[in-house]
Amino acid sequence: MSSYPDLVAYHSIAITLGQAGHMKELFDVIDIMRVLLKKKFKTGPFEKWGPRLEPDLVVYNAILNACNQRKQWEWAFWVLQQLKDKDLKPLSIECD
Known part of the structure; x- marks a missing residue:
């Protein structure tokens, strides 16, 4: 559970790919983060936790x-x- 990317990592990846202009990779990351995993995690006290x-x-x-x-x-x-x-x-966007 602790090795799965959290929202902060998600932000970092999205900003980096966005600044580099890598559209396809950015949408791939979004799709991956939205998917429910088939593997079950031992969540213990965090029963409602999900990696999505x-x-x-x-x-x-x-x-x-x-x-x-x-x-x-x-x-x-x-x-x-x-x-x-x-x-x-939206926040302000960077214009050329």
């Missing part, structure tokens, strides 16, 4: 920055729709 993570504002902002770098506007619109659905507002 959903993107949050930090991750979505990293995607927007990557979209801006790569001029991938269709993905930017997707992110903005996701933010709207979750009632979140």
